[in-house]
Amino acid sequence: MELRRxxxxxxxxxxxxxxxxxxxxxxxxxxxxxxxxxxAVDQVAGVAHLPGIRTASMAMPDIHWGYGFPIGGVAATxxxxxxxxxxxxxxxxxxxxxxxxxxxxxxxxFEGRREEVMLELGRRIPRGLGKGAIVSGIRLGDVLERxxxxxxxxxxxxxxxxxxxxxxxxxxxxxxxxxxxxALQRGAGQLGSLGAGNHFLEVQVVERVEDPDAAAAFxxxxxxxVVMIHCGSRGLGHQxxxxxxxxxxxxxxxxxxxxxxxxxxxxxxxxxxxxxxxGAMAAASNFAWANRHVLAHAARxxxxxxxxxxxxxxxxRLVYDVAHNLAKLEHHVVDGTDTLVCVHRKGAxxxxxxxxxxxxxxxxxxxxxxxxxxxxxxxxxxxxxVNGNPAFASAAHGAGRLMSRTAAKRVExxxxxxxxxxxxxxxxxxxxxxxxAEEAPYAYKDVDEVVSVCDRAGLAAPVARLRPxxxxxx
Amino acid sequence: xxxTWRLFxxxxxxxxxxxxxxxxxxxxxxxEGLVGSMFGHPPGTPTGASMEAAVPGGEPGEVxxxxxxxxxxxxxxxxxxxxxxxxxxxxEGAMHLHAVAVPSSGLEVVGPPVKAVxxxxxxxxxxxxxWHARVIFDV
Numbered sequence: 001m002e003l004r005r006x007x008x009x010x011x012x013x014x015x016x017x018x019x020x021x022x023x024x025x026x027x028x029x030x031x032x033x034x035x036x037x038x039x040a041v042d043q044v045a046g047v048a049h050l051p052g053i054r055t056a057s058m059a060m061p062d063i064h065w066g067y068g069f070p071i072g073g074v075a076a077t078x079x080x081x082x083x084x085x086x087x088x089x090x091x092x093x094x095x096x097x098x099x100x101x102x103x104x105x106x107x108x109x110f111e112g113r114r115e116e117v118m119l120e121l122g123r124r125i126p127r128g129l130g131k132g133a134i135v136s137g138i139r140l141g142d143v144l145e146r147x148x149x150x151x152x153x154x155x156x157x158x159x160x161x162x163x164x165x166x167x168x169x170x171x172x173x174x175x176x177x178x179x180x181x182x183a184l185q186r187g188a189g190q191l192g193s194l195g196a197g198n199h200f201l202e203v204q205v206v207e208r209v210e211d212p213d214a215a216a217a218f219x220x221x222x223x224x225x226v227v228m229i230h231c232g233s234r235g236l237g238h239q240x241x242x243x244x245x246x247x248x249x250x251x252x253x254x255x256x257x258x259x260x261x262x263x264x265x266x267x268x269x270x271x272x273x274x275x276x277x278x279g280a281m282a283a284a285s286n287f288a289w290a291n292r293h294v295l296a297h298a299a300r301x302x303x304x305x306x307x308x309x310x311x312x313x314x315x316x317r318l319v320y321d322v323a324h325n326l327a328k329l330e331h332h333v334v335d336g337t338d339t340l341v342c343v344h345r346k347g348a349x350x351x352x353x354x355x356x357x358x359x360x361x362x363x364x365x366x367x368x369x370x371x372x373x374x375x376x377x378x379x380x381x382x383x384x385x386v387n388g389n390p391a392f393a394s395a396a397h398g399a400g401r402l403m404s405r406t407a408a409k410r411v412e413x414x415x416x417x418x419x420x421x422x423x424x425x426x427x428x429x430x431x432x433x434x435x436x437a438e439e440a441p442y443a444y445k446d447v448d449e450v451v452s453v454c455d456r457a458g459l460a461a462p463v464a465r466l467r468p469x470x471x472x473x474x
Numbered sequence: 475x476x477x478t479w480r481l482f483x484x485x486x487x488x489x490x491x492x493x494x495x496x497x498x499x500x501x502x503x504x505x506e507g508l509v510g511s512m513f514g515h516p517p518g519t520p521t522g523a524s525m526e527a528a529v530p531g532g533e534p535g536e537v538x539x540x541x542x543x544x545x546x547x548x549x550x551x552x553x554x555x556x557x558x559x560x561x562x563x564x565x566e567g568a569m570h571l572h573a574v575a576v577p578s579s580g581l582e583v584v585g586p587p588v589k590a591v592x593x594x595x596x597x598x599x600x601x602x603x604x605w606h607a608r609v610i611f612d613v
Contacts, residue, residue, distance in 0.1 A: 065484070067594035067610065092590040092612045129512075129578065129587050185551045197586045197613050235550045238589040238612070242543055245593060249536075262593040404483035405586070405613070432583045474586075 001041050003032075009457040010390075012056075013041065018260065019048035024056040026391065026457045027063060031449055034402060035063045035070075043070040046260045050075060051268070052083025054334050054341060058391045060348045061453035062400030062445060066091075068263030071347035071401075074394045079269045079329060079340045084257070085277055086266035087248060089344030090327050092241040094281055095171070095288035096232030097323035097349075098371040098397075099296055100382065103303065104315030105225040107205040110469055113306045117203065118427045118470050120302035125201050125295065127194035127474035128431025134192025134294050140184055143191065144176035147286030148293040151191075156297040163360045164318040166350060166368075169289040175279030179236065180243045187236025187287055192294035196431065196474030198439055199231040201299065202373070203427075204380060204466040211463045214366040214384050218319050220464050227299050227316065228380055228466070230373050232325065233288035240284040244277050269329070269342050278327070285326060292321055319382070320369035324349045324397035332392055343392045351385035351395040351460045370460045372451060374399045375444030376428075376436075376471055377421045381451045383460035395460035399447040408443035427470035439473065477604070479507035487592075488585065489610040500598070500605035501538055501561040501569050508542050508591075509555045511611065514582035520557035525575035531566025534598040538607060541569050542591045549587075553578050586613040 003011040003025065011032060013023030023044040027035055035041050040063045047069055048057035054076050063072035068088035077083030110117060126132035135151065142150045148162060148169025162168045194201060206224045209215045220226070233240075248265040251273040252258075257266060267273040296318065300311040307314065327344045334341065343350075352359055352368040359368055367385035372395075374380045383395060412420075414436035418428050430436050437443075454460045477494025490507035494500030525548065529540040541561070549555050556573030563569055590612040597608040 067487075067592045067612070092592075129583060182547055182551075186547065189551075195587075195589075197589075235589075239547070242590050246536075246540075249593075262596060265593075405488065406481060406483045434583060435586055438586065 001045060003041065009453045013045050019045055021048050021053050021056050023048050025059045025063060026453060026459060027061045028453055029449065031061050031445060031453060034445065038065045040065045040070040043068065044073065046264060047073055047075050049260055050077060050084055050086060050264065050266060051257055052077035052081050054078050054339070060394065060396040061450045062396045062398055064400045066346065068261040069344070069346040072396065073346045074344065074348045074391050076332065076341040076343045076392045077269065079342055082268050083342055084266035085269045085274045085327055085342050086264055086344060087241050087244045087277060088263040088265065089346050090281060091325040091346050092238045093232035093325055094237035094241060095285035095323045096325040097288065097292065097321060098373055099229045099292040099321040100319040100371050101227040101296055101299060101316045102219040102319050103225045103227065106223050107225060107469065110203065110225050114427060114470065116306035117303060118429055120305045121201060121299065121472050122429040124298040124302045125194060125472050126192065127472065128196050132193055133190050134298055138191065140188060141176045143290045144179055144283040144286050145174055146170050147289035151290045151293050157293050161293065161318045165289060165321040166323055169293060169321065171282035171285040173279060174282035174286050176283045178276055178280040179240055179283050183236045183239035183243065186239050187234060190234040190236065191291060192298065193234060194231045194295065194474050195234055199474055200376065201295065201472040202228045202468050203470040204228055204468050206464050207467040208465040211384065211461065214463045217362055217366045218369050218382065218463065219317055220319060220382065226466060228371070228373060229292055229295050229299065231291060231295065233284045234291065236287050237284040240280050244280055247273065281327065285323065289321070320371060322349050322371050341392065345394055347397050348394045349397045351389060351393050353385045353387035353389060353393065370395045372396055372398060372447065374447035375441045376439045376473065377424065377426055377441045377468055379447055380466040381447065381462060382464045382466065383451065383454060384463050386458060386461050389459055391459060395454050396450050399444040399450055401443060402445050403443050405438040408440055409437045411442060412437050412440060426468050428473070430473045477503040479503040479510065481511060484610060487611055487613050488588070489608065492607040493604055495604045497534060497605050498561040498563045500607045501541060502559045504538060504542060504607050504609060505545055505556055505559040505561070505571065508545055508588065508611065509557065511585045512583065512587060513555060513578065514584050516557065516576055516581060520574045520576050522554065522574045522576045525554065525556045525571070525573040527571040529569045531564065531568035534567055535596045537567055537569050538598050538609065539591050539593060539596065541571060542609065546588055546591065549578060555581070588613055
């Protein structure tokens with residue numbers, strides 16, 4: 001696949017064959033080499049076949065191979081010109097995302113109560129295989145309708161949380177009736193659980209602030225202990241995507257659409273099937289917002305128990321909660337015209353710039369917080385959206401995998417990885433030690449390089465670098 | 475009786491390739507592969523209730539995805555996984571799974587839980603040397 005250099009951090013795949021637009025890969029150096037090696041670049045070209053796609057099929061610096069869409073893929077289709085919605089452009093883990101909490105504690109405070117904090121988190125955060133969830137007895141239909149607002153009313157979290165959530169923690173247009181019985185059964189025992197794989201809850205410290213004004217507005221300060229949570233819609237979302245993909249193939253044929261990969265199955269946004277997908281997706285998203293909201297509540301209770309205080313005295317205010325697997329209808333200027341597009345972000349994060357009306361007033365002057373977790377044991381970052389973003393207001397979502405799980409397990413054992421992390425001062429509470437090697441730092445790309453490319457490419461600007469102190473994993 | 479299966483590398487997720495003399499054998503091997511990607515084999519002869527699952531006929535790849543998705547559903551909701559699988563098929567390509575449902579709680583974990591069965595690079599085809607299937611799982 002030919003790549004033409006536009007700049008050190010932007011490479012273009014020229015239109016060819018059935019591509020309706022070019023491909024654009026925001027990457028450079030080693031990140032670009034790896035993207036070419038695992039064929040993720042080929043997938044960028046495949047996405048460019050989607051009907052109604054505008055400007056380019058894009059990929060963020062943490063791009064790697066996915067299903068149909070690459071992980072780190074961004075594609076915007078023009079809604080009123082036959083543009084399509086593709087469940088593969090959202091992913092099975094609908095509304096997977098990241099939540100970040102501030103606190104009143106310093107690293108020294110944490111060191112004094114490290115064992116207690118990790119013990120309390122280990123007790124209160126369900127994770128890994130099998131059932132186990134914080135919330136039971138709540139009407140699931142209400143959660144699917146209203147997301148974080150539903151669990152807030154049930155007594156989880158704080159009122160102030162919602163203004164610091166993307167979509168205020170409620171995806172509009174949710175149609176809970178489109179979520180299948182199977183999805184409901186899977187989700188029934190999972191509200192308030194991390195899951196497994198690359199999902200985690202991590203205690204971190206703000207190691208370095210690059211943008212003091214934005215950091216202060218976000219609620220961050222140098223040396224502050226923070227808590228980052230990465231998870232999504234669990235089995236309910238996975239089943240919803242599976243259910244929608246099943247019908248999407250035949251529906252696509254009825255609309256006369258063909259795509260180079262079955263996982264790129266799609267239908268026009270303005271079609272009964274497209275509207276049903278978006279309604280089901282919004283309902284599953286609401287489960288994810290509620291899930292992270294409940295886990296944050298549990299994290300506050302854990303710190304309170306460890307420090308012998310009340311949750312409301314921990315200072316654990318919400319910095320932000322962002323999704324990185326979602327399709328959203330947004331207005332963007334395309335070729336000089338305000339255009340309604342369906343922006344698919346598959347392993348990519350929304351990154352609205354300063355002044356955007358959807359941002360809370362205290363965030364609006366600085367832009368939207370963008371949360372970029374690194375791999376276990378390495379740094380994570382807080383960025384901010386910037387104006388003039390060339391990718392439909394999108395930025396990276398993480399470090400991106402470098403090697404397969406099988407290959408990662410051949411490098412070291414889970415016990416060795418745990419030992420190395422503990423030696424580096426990072427407490428680890430895994431559900432399964434044996435699987436830790438799959439999530440080891442060496443299995444992921446360099447998150448600092450990902451962030452550097454985001455900055456140089458005008459996708460998002462760095463605000464603060466976070467260093468891990470302890471991790472709870474599935 | 476199932477055929478054979480093996481894991482293959484995928485950057486972020488797990489893939490299996492399965493082979494069998496018949497469509498039923500390759501489907502049973504794929505079921506073994508799904509389970510084997512997550513759990514070790516229990517010691518001795520697997521014991522548990524009978525597990526049955528049926529999927530209507532259609533294009534073989536689509537039917538296999540549905541069968542594997544049903545196995546995944548039973549795992550998440552009922553905490554059981556199938557061992558000693560066998561799959562019957564008919565002229566329309568319907569698949570009927572028979573297996574022993576073993577509780578997952580006592581099994582050795584060897585891989586991350588599978589979230590979903592994807593259609594990505596899905597292939598179920600008959601070749602001169604038998605049936606071949608390739609399926610990628612989202613983990």
